[in-house]
Amino acid sequence: MTKKKLGTNTICAHIGEVKDEQFKGAVSPMYLSSSYEFLDVDVKRYPRYFNTPNQEFLAKKIAALEHAEAAIIFGSGMAAISTMFLAFLQKGDHLVVQNTLYGGTVNFIKEEFPKYGIEYTFTDGYTVEDFENAIKTNTKLIHLESPSNPLLTITDVRAVAELGKSKHILTSIDNTFASPINQKPIDLGIDLVMHSATKYFGGHSDICAGAVTGSQEHIDKIWNVAKNLGGSLSDMTVWMLERSMKTLGLRVKAQTKNALKMAKWLNKHPKISKVFYPGLKSHPEYKLAKSQMEGFGAMLSFELSDDLDSYQFQKKLKLIKSSMSLAGIESTVISPHLTSHALLTPEERRNVGISDQLIRFSVGIEDVKDLKRDINQAIKKIENK
Numbered sequence: 001m002t003k004k005k006l007g008t009n010t011i012c013a014h015i016g017e018v019k020d021e022q023f024k025g026a027v028s029p030m031y032l033s034s035s036y037e038f039l040d041v042d043v044k045r046y047p048r049y050f051n052t053p054n055q056e057f058l059a060k061k062i063a064a065l066e067h068a069e070a071a072i073i074f075g076s077g078m079a080a081i082s083t084m085f086l087a088f089l090q091k092g093d094h095l096v097v098q099n100t101l102y103g104g105t106v107n108f109i110k111e112e113f114p115k116y117g118i119e120y121t122f123t124d125g126y127t128v129e130d131f132e133n134a135i136k137t138n139t140k141l142i143h144l145e146s147p148s149n150p151l152l153t154i155t156d157v158r159a160v161a162e163l164g165k166s167k168h169i170l171t172s173i174d175n176t177f178a179s180p181i182n183q184k185p186i187d188l189g190i191d192l193v194m195h196s197a198t199k200y201f202g203g204h205s206d207i208c209a210g211a212v213t214g215s216q217e218h219i220d221k222i223w224n225v226a227k228n229l230g231g232s233l234s235d236m237t238v239w240m241l242e243r244s245m246k247t248l249g250l251r252v253k254a255q256t257k258n259a260l261k262m263a264k265w266l267n268k269h270p271k272i273s274k275v276f277y278p279g280l281k282s283h284p285e286y287k288l289a290k291s292q293m294e295g296f297g298a299m300l301s302f303e304l305s306d307d308l309d310s311y312q313f314q315k316k317l318k319l320i321k322s323s324m325s326l327a328g329i330e331s332t333v334i335s336p337h338l339t340s341h342a343l344l345t346p347e348e349r350r351n352v353g354i355s356d357q358l359i360r361f362s363v364g365i366e367d368v369k370d371l372k373r374d375i376n377q378a379i380k381k382i383e384n385k
């Protein structure tokens, strides 16, 4: 049986284990050596070569989940994305990149690309036409994010992949928000899929890591740059990540189910003026999301009605934490206008659709009734104040 035929939860539970040949223990041994035999061995192993036993085997799990040939694991999502960009872009090359993008990726492009002489264009929107319009003769890579942060817009992943193929331009996607449980971009024709493993892969808000998957040829190319930049992940954390990923399917499916229930409930709530979730039939790209995702994900955003102070709302929540990060098993919220989009002027924020009333909600595994109760008690406390 090939790895592709295995179900997601089986891959999570079994693929990429390091066998304990010596003692036959149930779980992967942790290989902490930074020094491996050099003479008469096929593979020169070294942590910064991304090829210790734990690194090599966990990469197999991540590749299997994404239906990719190969994967490489990094010390953070940003190490993954920066190394991927620098592997395929050099001086004089051009990147087309979606306008609604993770803030750290935007900073990397704006602050570092000029130093390398790499050109870039942010698209005007998130449709395939927007991507096509941004292409130049020296475009070497198209990078997208779907669903996007924080408004959960959906880009036609198949169409962007086809656009890339027709023009011989590589395509990459940040699949952090969906995770391979809800979206497998390689199956949709995308060349390179990256993750902040800090989010759903880790899932317990205690790991910082990243990964890129793709063909063996592309991952080898990334490896050539990765060994120079040195963004590898310590084997202790690789081991923790393997442990976390055994429940990736269970966690993300439970969180996705909760998110749909919460989105439907918030959508009818008298004190919530708007809900952004691709699983709602009212979402403009609902059908597109359905055609390319296996589930709609566990991230959503909503706007509080104008009479409610969004800062006070977050302070009054008891169960749901306000948190910089996302995708843990615990539900968290954040105000994009105070965090990821704080550097924009209020007018710039309005132009990209981010109001001061907007709350981004990372839905966890809690019982939905308790999440609803928490939101209601917080609203009650700040009403008429």
Ligand SMILES: *Cc1c(COP(=O)(O)O)cnc(C)c1O
Pocket: 076, 077, 078, 079, 102, 104, 105, 149, 174, 176, 177, 195, 196, 197, 198, 199, 208, 209, 210
């Ligand atoms: C968090 C995040 C990143 C960056 O990952 P780090 O692990 O923090 O370096 C990239 N993309 C998305 C969508 C993210 O949420």
